């Protein structure tokens with residue numbers, strides 16, 4: 295598979311830097327690529343360097359008045375509106391160019407899949423799922439996921455499934471395709487009553503002919519790997535079987551981790567790894583093997599993001615890393631130079647058990663109530679039986 299999988303990367307992507315103490319620090323990407331390299335995952339792999347997305351492609355997901363505001367923000371400097379210049383979305387030098395490059399990365403991943411040069415492609419700098427048509431939100435300037443999905447719809451794909459496992463609701467992508475029956479969006483996230491952006495309830499189903507193509511699985515704070523996996527497997531595979539997508543686009547934020555400083559789910563690196571393997575398997579079973587993976591959120595910069603996304607890159611390349619693998623000394627030495635006191639992980643595992651009991655219609659866990667609600671809201675719209683665990 296190695297030849298049929300593409301890794302999009304260029305150090306210029308580190309230019310998407312919100313500055314200061316902002317949690318979205320590009321070191322998360324740099325340390326991921328460094329860890330993947332030091333484990334040998336990228337040996338013989340040619341990384342593809344993107345070009346910035348141009349205006350016509352940005353216009354797939356954004357108003358040009360907003361794009362112009364982003365372009366001009368660093369020189370205007372005050373009151374630019376559009377969600378810019380806020381603590382979450384500060385204005386930074388070359389903001390337009392850096393943001394357009396992130397979109398270009400995910401577009402490049404889409405392009406190699408559409409051209410058939412790769413069945414899978416990963417763009418870890420992408421996954422900026424909160425950006426809206428006319429404003430920045432949640433650290434996201436341009437929505438690379440929405441642009442890439444729109445591009446795929448114009449380049450041979452008629453049914454696309456977007457699966458978002460970030461701890462926050464994938465609101466920007468859901469909004470972009472809320473009335474488009476060609477795009478199934480599924481977001482698993484911490485319950486909106488307990489976390490920004492406060493959307494993503496079960497009742498957001500999609501509009502008009504797209505009823506049932508927006509799927510939200512809101513999980514209680516504290517949810518751990520087995521319950522998260524049970525919810526995922528009780529909903530996602532059946533829906534993909536019914537929807538029959540031609541490609542899977544996934545936002546793989548890792549801010550669901552127990553140590554993430556911005557949210558309250560309790561997953562592990564082992565749970566993240568299990569999810570990537572499940573997404574790959576679902577792409578093989580239901581989407582002709584086509585899988586476009588992006589990064590996303592994740593703010594435990596040293597202990598979590600590099601290991602989790604290294605497992606993601608490994609899964610895309612079919613070079614799975616055993617959880618017991620030791621973190622290479624070379625990587626640890628590099629990180630200690632920037633963070634001498636950090637308590638760094640020594641293996642590619644948190645020692646957590648990500649196995650789970652499949653949903654059987656019971657109510658033994660708070661997550662089972664969520665599963666029941668989601669299945670009852672969505673499954674009948676796809677000809678599936680919400681009460682039958684085989685569906």
Ligand SMILES: [Zn+2]
Pocket residue numbers: 460461462547549590591592
């Ligand atoms: Zn997030």
